[in-house]
Amino acid sequence: MLRQETxxxxxxxxxxxxxxxxxxFPMQLEKVYEPQRFEPHWAQWWIESSIYHGNxxxxxAEKRVFSIVxxxxxxxxxxxxxxxxxxxxxxxxxxxxxxxxELTLWLPGTDHAGIAxxxxxxxxxxxxxxxxxxxxxSEFERRVWQWKEEYxxxxxxxxxxxxxxxxxxxxxxxxxxxxxxxxxxxxxxxWDKGLIYRGEYMVNWCPQCQTAISDLETIHEATEGHxxxxxxxxxxxxxxxxxxxTRPETMLGDTAIAVHPDDARYxxxxxxxxxxxxxxxxxxxxxxxxxxPTFGTGAVKVTPAHDPNDFELGKxxxxxxxxxxxxxxxxxxxxxxxxxxxRFEARKRxxxxxxxxxxxxxxxxxxxxxxxxxxxKTIIEPLVSTQWFMRMKPLAAxxxxxxxSGRIRFVPNDREALFFQWMENIRDWCISRxxxxxxxxxxxxxxxxxxxxxxRKAPATCPNCHxxxxxxxxxxxxxxxxxxxxxxxTLGWPDDTLDLRTFYPTSLLITGFDILFFWxxxxxxxxxxxxxxxxxxxxxxxxxxxxxxxQKMSKTRGxxxxxxxxxxxxxxxxxxxxxxxxxxxxxxxALKEDRMESGRAFANKLWNASRLIFMxxxxxxxxxxxxxxxQAPSDSLEDIWIFDRLARATSTVNRALxxxxxxxxxxxxxxxxxxxxxxWYLEIKKLRFRENSGLDAHWxxxxxxxxxxxxxxxxxxxxxxxxxxxxxIHGTTANDSQPKSISLAAYPSVPEPHDPTDRVNHFAVLxxxxxxxxxxxxxxxxxxxLVVNATLKTIGLAFADDELAAIGALAKLRIEQLHExxxxxxxxxxxxxxxxxxxxxxxxxxxxxxxxxxxxxxxAIANSERQLNDPIFLSKAPSKVIDSIREKLAGxxxxxxxxxxxxxxxx
RNA sequence: GGGCGCGUAGCUCAGUUGGUUAGAGCGCCUGCUUCACACGCAGGAGGUCACAGGUUCGAGUCCUGUCGCGCCCACCA
Numbered sequence: 001m002l003r004q005e006t007x008x009x010x011x012x013x014x015x016x017x018x019x020x021x022x023x024x025f026p027m028q029l030e031k032v033y034e035p036q037r038f039e040p041h042w043a044q045w046w047i048e049s050s051i052y053h054g055n056x057x058x059x060x061a062e063k064r065v066f067s068i069v070x071x072x073x074x075x076x077x078x079x080x081x082x083x084x085x086x087x088x089x090x091x092x093x094x095x096x097x098x099x100x101x102e103l104t105l106w107l108p109g110t111d112h113a114g115i116a117x118x119x120x121x122x123x124x125x126x127x128x129x130x131x132x133x134x135x136x137x138s139e140f141e142r143r144v145w146q147w148k149e150e151y152x153x154x155x156x157x158x159x160x161x162x163x164x165x166x167x168x169x170x171x172x173x174x175x176x177x178x179x180x181x182x183x184x185x186x187x188x189x190x191w192d193k194g195l196i197y198r199g200e201y202m203v204n205w206c207p208q209c210q211t212a213i214s215d216l217e218t219i220h221e222a223t224e225g226h227x228x229x230x231x232x233x234x235x236x237x238x239x240x241x242x243x244x245x246t247r248p249e250t251m252l253g254d255t256a257i258a259v260h261p262d263d264a265r266y267x268x269x270x271x272x273x274x275x276x277x278x279x280x281x282x283x284x285x286x287x288x289x290x291x292x293p294t295f296g297t298g299a300v301k302v303t304p305a306h307d308p309n310d311f312e313l314g315k316x317x318x319x320x321x322x323x324x325x326x327x328x329x330x331x332x333x334x335x336x337x338x339x340x341x342x343r344f345e346a347r348k349r350x351x352x353x354x355x356x357x358x359x360x361x362x363x364x365x366x367x368x369x370x371x372x373x374x375x376x377k378t379i380i381e382p383l384v385s386t387q388w389f390m391r392m393k394p395l396a397a398x399x400x401x402x403x404x405s406g407r408i409r410f411v412p413n414d415r416e417a418l419f420f421q422w423m424e425n426i427r428d429w430c431i432s433r434x435x436x437x438x439x440x441x442x443x444x445x446x447x448x449x450x451x452x453x454x455x456r457k458a459p460a461t462c463p464n465c466h467x468x469x470x471x472x473x474x475x476x477x478x479x480x481x482x483x484x485x486x487x488x489x490t491l492g493w494p495d496d497t498l499d500l501r502t503f504y505p506t507s508l509l510i511t512g513f514d515i516l517f518f519w520x521x522x523x524x525x526x527x528x529x530x531x532x533x534x535x536x537x538x539x540x541x542x543x544x545x546x547x548x549x550x551q552k553m554s555k556t557r558g559x560x561x562x563x564x565x566x567x568x569x570x571x572x573x574x575x576x577x578x579x580x581x582x583x584x585x586x587x588x589x590a591l592k593e594d595r596m597e598s599g600r601a602f603a604n605k606l607w608n609a610s611r612l613i614f615m616x617x618x619x620x621x622x623x624x625x626x627x628x629x630x631q632a633p634s635d636s637l638e639d640i641w642i643f644d645r646l647a648r649a650t651s652t653v654n655r656a657l658x659x660x661x662x663x664x665x666x667x668x669x670x671x672x673x674x675x676x677x678x679x680w681y682l683e684i685k686k687l688r689f690r691e692n693s694g695l696d697a698h699w700x701x702x703x704x705x706x707x708x709x710x711x712x713x714x715x716x717x718x719x720x721x722x723x724x725x726x727x728x729i730h731g732t733t734a735n736d737s738q739p740k741s742i743s744l745a746a747y748p749s750v751p752e753p754h755d756p757t758d759r760v761n762h763f764a765v766l767x768x769x770x771x772x773x774x775x776x777x778x779x780x781x782x783x784x785x786l787v788v789n790a791t792l793k794t795i796g797l798a799f800a801d802d803e804l805a806a807i808g809a810l811a812k813l814r815i816e817q818l819h820e821x822x823x824x825x826x827x828x829x830x831x832x833x834x835x836x837x838x839x840x841x842x843x844x845x846x847x848x849x850x851x852x853x854x855x856x857x858x859x860a861i862a863n864s865e866r867q868l869n870d871p872i873f874l875s876k877a878p879s880k881v882i883d884s885i886r887e888k889l890a891g892x893x894x895x896x897x898x899x900x901x902x903x904x905x906x907x
Numbered sequence: 908g909g910g911c912g913c914g915u916a917g918c919u920c921a922g923u924u925g926g927u928u929a930g931a932g933c934g935c936c937u938g939c940u941u942c943a944c945a946c947g948c949a950g951g952a953g954g955u956c957a958c959a960g961g962u963u964c965g966a967g968u969c970c971u972g973u974c975g976c977g978c979c980c981a982c983c984a
Binding site: 029031032033220227243244245246247258290291292295296299300301302307308309310311312369371382414415417418421422425513516517548550574578581582584587588589590591592594595597598600601602603604605607608609610611612613614615616661663664667670671678679682686771774775777778779781784785845846849853856857859860863864867870871872873874875876877878880881884885888892 | 909910911912913918919920921923926927928931932933934937938939941942943944946947948949950951952963964965977978979980981982983984
């Protein structure tokens with residue numbers, strides 16, 4: 001009798017769905033796989049039973065540690081399919097390491113996402129007719145925190161549904177007190193080392209977001225524009241110099257005209273004065289070799305306040321900086337008659353005015369590369385302003401060294417090229433933002449002596465003049481500054497905590513290539529600078545999840561696959577395995593919903609295989625069972641074979657997981673479970689269970705393989721494997737010594753050598769006989785249910801009675817075996833039924849197919865023979881290859897012979 | 908202007924250090940409601956591995972070039 005045991009999980013589920021899992025009869029499975037019945041239960045149970053807590057105190061010298069931090073999603077975000085993909089790979093890795101007995105930590109958390117969050121709350125305020133300015137800074141900050149408390153946990157609730165085995169007790173937020181302290185500490189250290197500086201430079205200004213942004217946050221778009229040729233009168237003459245520009249509105253801020261020093265056309269103009277059209281300002285002609293004499297007219301207008309090149313030029317030649325466009329994107333008072341106009345409106349009017357005065361001499365179409373704000377898509381205005389910058393070159397040098405020396409490895413490693421390319425050309429990072437939400441820069445300006453003091457805590461007095469009139473810098477830091485500290489700030493840095501000592505450097509980082517520069521490279525640079533060690537030893541860079549047409553998923557395109565919906569529809573496990581199967585080496589994946597369908601089909605297959613096993617256990621009266629070792633406990637051919645298959649699958653899966661080939665690992669398990677275990681092994685076992693002989697040994701083998709398969713699959717499909725494993729353990733006895741969850745059970749490792757004999761190959765012969773017989777039956781259109789007599793001639797290999805019975809059951813044959821002793825193994829199968837002797841019984845399609853197959857075989861045989869007769873080949877090819885060709889040749893010949901016989905029989 | 912990647916079955920993609928009739932999933936065709944599963948079972952069709960050269964006993968795999976597609980970086984007005 002089965003021991004009937006009841007266990008009950010919590011009925012409350014995170015998202016509100018109620019699931020009551022009461023397994024009074026653990027071994028009785030519903031006919032159809034319904035993940036909704038148990039996924040919420042296990043998700044909840046895993047959290048409640050705290051089994052994924054990284055127990056730092058358990059660390060010992062001999063214990064291996066595996067740690068990984070989650071790329072913190074924006075606190076404003078909601079789960080999208082890319083998260084599910086990324087988290088599934090991370091979870092597979094984490095569960096694998098945990099099951100291997102390593103001390104494991106997966107640390108979750110969220111990012112405060114400066115601009116994004118500020119905008120969300122501002123929009124909310126706008127709906128109520130309030131601006132943040134009306135509220136004032138501290139009240140606004142309070143409102144954002146309030147928003148965060150209310151809605152910020154949404155994504156984490158959603159992550160729980162993924163089955164991600166994260167340690168929720170260590171959840172972090174980039175603006176937690178601890179992490180904020182880390183930010184200040186890092187800032188002060190960098191400042192003290194001179195790696196952070198403050199100054200007036202040209203930055204990318206977003207008039208919409210009202211803040212400076214870094215180079216990375218701009219996107220470049222090729223846009224059809226114009227190149228306007230404008231002539232500027234040379235003062236005191238009737239001559240002109242013509243310049244070409246794509247931004248005529250900036251001419252109001254021109255403070256020079258530049259030409260190449262060697263350009264003979266303009267040499268006579270060096271030092272001459274030009275009268276700026278529209279405003280009548282006198283500006284000089286300067287010579288600078290930056291000017292390309294072959295482009296346009298060879299003369300350039302210089303607007304130091306509104307163009308990065310001109311900014312440098314202006315500094316070099318001590319030109320005045322005239323700011324004609326303001327932070328709001330409108331023309332300033334310096335723009336004279338155009339003041340207060342929007343910058344693009346001003347452009348229109350200026351063109352019109354120049355046209356009228358005849359100073360616009362030519363307009364040609366021109367493709368310009370427009371810089372836009374990545375967030376608001378507003379056209380960037382290069383503006384000069386006082387900002388804080390981080391010097392990147394010295395940091396980058398150490399980071400590149402860490403990658404070059406192999407202390408950090410990239411998977412796939414061709415991404416390293418991208419990393420180096422960017423690092424080598426890195427420029428200083430503008431880290432200050434004119435926002436209210438974020439880490440306020442720890443600097444205080446003295447109102448009295450205007451000295452700036454950078455400190456961990458607010459100073460009481462100015463160290464310079466002892467004034468108490470200090471005001472904190474109003475700018476906050478770029479969100480990526482705190483993200484860059486994530487792998488160690490989350491573990492307690494700057495304190496020397498047990499967590500930090502145990503889990504840092506982290507083992508692995510899994511992230512998308514889209515934030516390679518934003519995040520990854522900055523973590524490497526800051527990690528090395530702050531801790532003296534790399535933040536992680538390995539980086540796995542994955543591709544993007546795209547829609548079926550390989551388009552990026554976006555709300556505007558309306559092609560977003562919502563992971564919450566598909567997890568509901570197909571089950572989380574089905575989505576996970578579907579995504580993993582698509583996850584080849586860093587390439588993008590085109591996701592169709594039919595992948596999820598086939599994932600669910602696979603889960604259903606596993607479910608029903610379990611159902612078969614459980615039902616037969618009950619029927620056979622199998623109650624007690626203990627997980628066995630890797631040796632086949634029975635002498636049956638199918639047991640020996642399946643243990644061999646299991647060993648091979650185990651070895652491949654472990655190897656593949658070690659090198660982040662998740663798709664390969666998933667594929668191998670899919671094939672093993674479906675096509676080896678279900679299609680062949682269980683089909684034969686059904687017969688054994690019916691026969692009722694030597695049952696205990698059979699069961700021991702079947703359950704050992706089955707339970708190992710569940711464990712192997714667990715990192716990929718945690719829910720269904722937990723559900724089935726729990727039922728198995730609770731439904732049989734002797735589970736006191738078992739771990740409380742499959743995720744704490746040992747991951748199967750590569751076993752000791754199996755099958756010393758050649759019997760595994762005998763099973764392959766058995767399979768071949770069965771498939772041949774099925775083919776013959778199909779070709780002759782035999783009734784699928786009809787059991788027919790057959791003679792099996794075996795040479796060199798005799799099948800035992802139970803093996804013949806298996807062949808008979810799988811191919812619906814009554815077999816008489818004629819056996820001959822020999823060294824070479826051969827067989828032939830003859831089916832005795834009237835249809836086989838009738839003329840033309842072989843269908844025309846089958847006949848065609850066989851003929852075509854024969855032609856191919858003849859070609860393959862000729863090929864092989866040619867090689868085996870070629871002395872050069874024989875002398876150069878390794879003997880392993882020669883042997884395999886000999887073997888294949890024999891196979892081709894046998895197949896050809898069989899085909900010919902079949903064709904002859906059908907005549 | 909630099910750099911990277913891709914082009915394999917109708918579609919989406921695998922294909923380990925080069926080993927010889929090239930694989931999977933989905934789709935398609937034929938048959939089957941067989942007492943685990945029609946989210947299934949059995950059988951089958953379908954590819955001169957973008958093209959052209961080269962290296963090699965042997966190339967989907969390595970090299971060169973061509974064509975097509977995608978991505979990243981970049982201050983030429």
